[in-house]
Amino acid sequence: MLIFAGIRVLSVAIAAFLLRHGKYRLSHVSLVQLMSSSDGGHYTSIAAHGYTYPAGQLAHASVFSWFPGYPAVIDSIAWLPGVTIVAAGLVVTAVAGLAAAWGLTVLGMKLTSDPRISLLMVAIWAVAPSSTVLSMMYAEALFCALAIWALVALVSRRWLTAGALTLVAGTVRSTAVALILAVCVAALIAAIQAVRARQPLALWWRPAAAALLAPLGLLGYLGYVAVATHRLDGWFWVEKHTCGMVFDWGTSTLRVVKGTLLGTPSVAEVLVVAAITAAALLMLWSLTERIPVYLHVYTIVVVFLALTTSANWISSKPRFLLPAVLLALPVARLLAPLRTSVLVPLIAVLAVATTWFGLYLTVIAHWTP
Numbered sequence: 001m002l003i004f005a006g007i008r009v010l011s012v013a014i015a016a017f018l019l020r021h022g023k024y025r026l027s028h029v030s031l032v033q034l035m036s037s038s039d040g041g042h043y044t045s046i047a048a049h050g051y052t053y054p055a056g057q058l059a060h061a062s063v064f065s066w067f068p069g070y071p072a073v074i075d076s077i078a079w080l081p082g083v084t085i086v087a088a089g090l091v092v093t094a095v096a097g098l099a100a101a102w103g104l105t106v107l108g109m110k111l112t113s114d115p116r117i118s119l120l121m122v123a124i125w126a127v128a129p130s131s132t133v134l135s136m137m138y139a140e141a142l143f144c145a146l147a148i149w150a151l152v153a154l155v156s157r158r159w160l161t162a163g164a165l166t167l168v169a170g171t172v173r174s175t176a177v178a179l180i181l182a183v184c185v186a187a188l189i190a191a192i193q194a195v196r197a198r199q200p201l202a203l204w205w206r207p208a209a210a211a212l213l214a215p216l217g218l219l220g221y222l223g224y225v226a227v228a229t230h231r232l233d234g235w236f237w238v239e240k241h242t243c244g245m246v247f248d249w250g251t252s253t254l255r256v257v258k259g260t261l262l263g264t265p266s267v268a269e270v271l272v273v274a275a276i277t278a279a280a281l282l283m284l285w286s287l288t289e290r291i292p293v294y295l296h297v298y299t300i301v302v303v304f305l306a307l308t309t310s311a312n313w314i315s316s317k318p319r320f321l322l323p324a325v326l327l328a329l330p331v332a333r334l335l336a337p338l339r340t341s342v343l344v345p346l347i348a349v350l351a352v353a354t355t356w357f358g359l360y361l362t363v364i365a366h367w368t369p
Contacts, residue, residue: 003119004101007126007351008094008135014355015132019363027363034359036086038368039066040137044085047071047078051228062242064225064235069171069217070139089137096141097134101126103148104325110155111291111329120332120343125325127350129275130318130369132358138369140322143173147298147323150179154186154294159206162186163213170217175323178301180214186294187211244312252311268315268365271357275318279303282327289329299326315367 016031018024029037036044043066051063070092077088101122108118126134134141146169153162166183170176187207194204225234239245253276259265260273283303287296306320321327335343361367 001098001101003122004097004126007123007347008097010348010351011132011355012135014352015135015359018356018359024359024363029363032086034362035090035136037136037362039139040086040089042066043071043074043089043137043139047074047085047089061229061238064228064238065243065245067139067172067174067221069168069173070142072171073142086137090135093135093137093141096145100141100145100148100325103145103152104328107148107152107155107325108329108332110152111289111295112333114336116336117329117332120335121325121328123343123347124328124331124335125322127347127354128318128322128328129271129278129354129357130316130322130361131354132362133319133322133369136369138319139172140319143169143175144323144325146172147176147179148325151182151295151298154183155292157190159187159190159210160213163210166210166214167217170215170219171221173323174218175302175305175320176218178298178305178323180218181301182294182298183214184211185297186292189294244310246310247308248310250308253307253309253314253317256311256314266365268361268367271361272315272318275357276307276321279318279321279324279327280307282330283324285330286327289326289333291326291329295326299324303327313368315361315365315369319369 012031015034019027019029019031019034042063046063046066046068051068070089073092074085074088077083077091078085080088083091104122104125105118108121109115112118125131146165150162150165150169153159153165162183166176166179169179187210190207191204194207222235225238226232228234229237231237256269257273257277260269265273280303283299286299289296302324303321306317306324309320311317335346338346358369362369
C-alpha cells in the first residue's frame with residue numbers, strides 16, 4: 001500500500017508541475033479539474049441526480065453507459081457535512097486503489113510465495129499506461145479492488161466471498177464479464193473434481209452458489225437499463241448509438257494499428273498503439289505462468305474485451321486493460337533479481353513517463369483517457 005501510495009503521490013506531483021508549465025499551462029486546466037474531468041463529470045452527475053435524461057429522447061440516454069456502483073459509493077460519502085461530490089469521488093478512488101494494492105500483494109504471495117515479486121507486481125501495475133486514472137474520478141480503482149480480492153477469494157477457495165465481490169463488481173464496470181467467467185470456470189473445475197471424488201453435495205454447493213451469485217450485479221444493471229429504455233438490449237443500444245461502442249472482433253483496432261505503422265501517425269496514436277501492443281504481447285507471455293486456469297481466463301477475457309471493441313475510443317483502451325493486473329506477474333518475475341537501488345529509480349522513471357502519457361493524451365491531444 002505504501003508503494004502504491006508513493007507512486008500515486010509522485011504522479012500527482014508531476015501532474016501539478018506540468019500543468020503550470022509549457023503548453024499545459026496554456027490549457028488553463030487545474031489539478032482538481034484534471035482529476036474530475038472526462039468520466040468524472042458523468043459520475044458526478046449520476047451521484048448528484050441519478051440516471052436522468054430528456055423524457056422520450058433515447059438518443060440522449062448515454063448516461064446509462066456509466067455503471068451505478070462507483071457513483072453510489074460516492075453518494076454514500078458526499079452527504080457528510082463539508083464533503084463535496086468531487087472530494088468524495090477522489091476519496092473513494094484513493095481508498096479503492098490502496099485496497100487493490102493490498103489485494104494484489106496478497107494474490108502475488110499466494111501465487112509465488114515471493115514478497116519481492118508480489119510488491120513489484122503492485123509497482124508495475126501502478127505505473128501502467130493510463131494509470132493516471134487511478135488518481136482521478138474513474139471507476140477503475142474500485143473495479144480493480146473488487147476484482148483482485150475476488151481472485152484472492154477464488155485462490156483461497158472462499159467461494160461465497162468471490163461470488164459476492166463479483167456481484168458487486170458487476171455494478172461498477174462491464175469488464176466484470178471476465179470476472180464472472182473466471183468464477184464460473186473455477187466453480188466448474190471444483191464441481192467436476194467433487195463429482196469424481198464422489199464428495200457429498202454439502203462440500204461443493206458453495207462453488208455452485210458462487211457461480212449463480214457472480215452475474216447478478218451485471219445482469220441486474222442491464223435489466224434496469226432495459227426497463228428504463230423500454231428495450232431488451234437497452235444498454236447495448238446506448239453503447240452503440242450514443243457512445244459508438246460496438247463489438248467488432250478487433251477489426252477497427254487492427255485498422256488503427258495498421259494506419260499507425262504504415263501512415264503518418266500523431267504522437268498520441270503511436271503511444272496508444274505501443275501500449276495496447278505491449279498488453280497483447282504480455283498476455284501471451286503471461287500464459288507461460290503456472291497459475292490456476294481461471295486466472296488465465298480472467299486475464300485473456302479482459303484483454304480480449306479491450307481490444308475487440310470499436311476503436312473510436314482508442315485512447316481509452318490502455319485504461320480498459322488496467323484490470324488485467326496479472327500481466328504484471330511475468331514482468332515482476334523478470335525484474336525481481338535486480339537490486340533495489342536499480343528498481344526504485346526505474347519505477348520512478350516509469351511513473352514520470354506514464355504520468356506524462358496520461359496528461360499528454362488528456363490535455364494536449366484532447367483525447368479521453
